[in-house]
Amino acid sequence: MSAVSELIPPRAPPPSAKVPVTAARIAGIAVLILWGLLGIGLIMTVINGWDQTKFLRYGPRYLHGLWVTVSLVGLSVVLGAALSLPVAFARMSQNRVLNGIAYGYVYVFRSTPLLAQLFLIYYGLGSFRPELETVGLWWFFREAWYCGLLSFVLNTAAYQAEILRGAIQSVPRGQHEGAAALGLSPSIAFRKIVMPQALIVALRPYGNEIVLMMKGSAVVAIVTVFDLMGETRYAFSRTFDYQAYLWAAMFYLVMVEGLRQVWARLEKRLTRHLRR
């Protein structure tokens, strides 16, 4: 026998909270519509201006330019990393002279434009042709591609040296002392204890540096290298078709965004032991 003889009739659920129409919402919708229109406009330009002959003619050239860009950036980042090691160590050394030289190098290359450095190397050093021929280095400075590579390596090495130095110095002293207490020799302590921790700190700045390099590499187009930007300029100068730049923008966006995503994944994976 239950005390309850009548059940409470089921009631309608409470009304869902209304999203108020605020100025922010209106602005958001307006800007999103603007983006949508721009996107549609972009697609329409590509569809309306679709030209099979142009596509067949410049498509492969774009792909080749893409390869030039990627290989140039890849090579310069790797070579720059190799060059940044001694610079970073010189920057951390107690020796006044070494420290001064490394500081000057980093300061100069970080505070002048990449374009000016490239011009200085390609046109500037290129004007010493007889001297370079006697030294046997003319083949190197004759080619715009090599000059671009050299200036990129010098530039990125300066940035990477600062990243590396910051990362190594961010490892607490106690880690060095702990390694010394365990009787590890300084070189092994550096390789097995300091460096792994430093590289995790350096991971994100390294990713940013590669992205900056990828964007900065567009300047080689100005000294006649046919990278992605160079092919774009070539196609535009031949066809006067604005699409040339839109295609390049898409390529660069996909490249940079893809790299960013891959890097975020990588960082998530490599720092999984640090997450709580």
Add this chain to the structure above:
Amino acid sequence: MGGALSALLDGLDPFCGPVGLFRLFGANSIIACGDAGWGDEIAFGVKVTISLALATVPVGLVLGFLIALAAQSQDRLLRMAAGIYTTIFRGLPELLTLFIVYYGAQILVQSVLSSFGVEERIEINAFVAGMIALAVVFSSYSSEVLLSAFRAIPRGQYEAGDALGLRRHRTMRLIVLPQLIRIALPGLTNLWLILLKDTSYVSVVGLSDILRQTGIAARVSKEAFFFYFIACLLYLILAMISSFGLGFVERWAKRSGVSR
């Protein structure tokens, strides 16, 4: 009055004035001022570079501030719109952004004019195009800096403003902005130095900045290394001066924090 002012400015001209840099090498050197050398042309380029950078900063900062506000708003759609903006303009090379703005604006203005029946070939001002492109890039980076500064300001500061009966925009102006500037200043200093370097790209679309002027001098005089070296040196000096000056600003912004 105007004559006196311009005479004073001429006297203080760091390049071609009476105690100017390019006067040191005599009147017949290759970088002398006047017809004999390239000093005055290069000095003009320096002025263009500085004025372009100075004209870009306010536009870029205001735009970046608005985007940072949008990126931290409660509204999902507004956040998304701001995200698209920063993703695009941080992903494109500055050079490509410049070309897109330069040629795109030209095509746009031309098509607008032709719809009104005006068939005329027009050239977009390279300064304006460069300013827009650099401001767009600057704003997308500065919005990130300002956003992280916004996040560094505790909620309690807004609540304190509410408790004092201040309106939203007065809370922003009197309480949040002074702290925001202090927190964001190192990042913005970096962005200014990057902007100063990025102005070199406008030389490609024909604006007479440092790099273009030295480039012309290099081609005509066949002293490429010397002139591009001078270009690098000038950028270096500009960077040094601005980091020195911004150091003062930073100390000024931190003046309330020092005594604690």
